Amino acid sequence: MKTRLIFTFFFSLLGILSFAQETKEPKKEKWKYKPNFMVGLDALNAGASFFSDRKLYEGFISSKLNDNVHAVIEAGFEKNIYQKNSYDAKVSGPFLKLGAFYMLAKDAENEFNGFYVGGKAATSFYTQEYMAVPVRGYGGSNFSLAFPSSSQSSYWIEGMIGGRVQLFDSNFYIDVNLQPKYLIATSKQDDIQPMIVPGFGKSSSKFNMGFAWNIAYKF
Secondary structure: OHHHHHHHHHHHHHHHHHHHHHHHOOOOOOOOOOOOOEEEEEHHHHHHOOOOOOEEEEEEEEEEOOOOEEEEEEEEEEEEEEEEOOEEEEEEEEEEEEEEEEEEEEOOOOOOOEEEEEEEEEEEEEEEEEEEEEEEOHHHOEEEEEEEEEEEEEEEEEEEEEEEEEOOOOOEEEEEEEEEEEEEEEOOEOOEOOOEEOOOEEOOOOEEEEEEEEEEEEO
């Protein structure tokens, strides 16, 4: 009888301790994505397209994944010319960028207001044509060669350093950011390094800097 009582007491004590432990440990909430979108257009470069050789039209869609991380997709089209150092070239084509950014500081009353940093991977598939490429000839003479239109592709990474602010009490926002860029890989026509890439810009090196002034709307 005593043995039965001891076992009953022992297992009852284990049950109480187990129940107490379960009640002490709070259940972790599973991450759940709530649909939210912000759609924007680069108004500065689109406006400048009316007054320059560079025709650049770019927009983005971003969505908050958690408290501070936002995913972003950018897409656009650029048409431009390069006339420098005896080069004469033109390109046109679309580009696509995928990435995310982190809100470093945000408004206590509006979590979409604040400053952020991030990065994107980008690519462009475009048409390129060289009307003139400088070539050094025999005896130090210089002349130019022309190359027909061809399809090319380039790949790069770029950073995002910027901020966004709400316009009054509306759903509109102003989003401004700098975009340091580094060209990772590119196809070449007759071993000629591209002087201009849609979405990347004009550059005779692998480094470049972009700037965007967006008007965005939060859904």
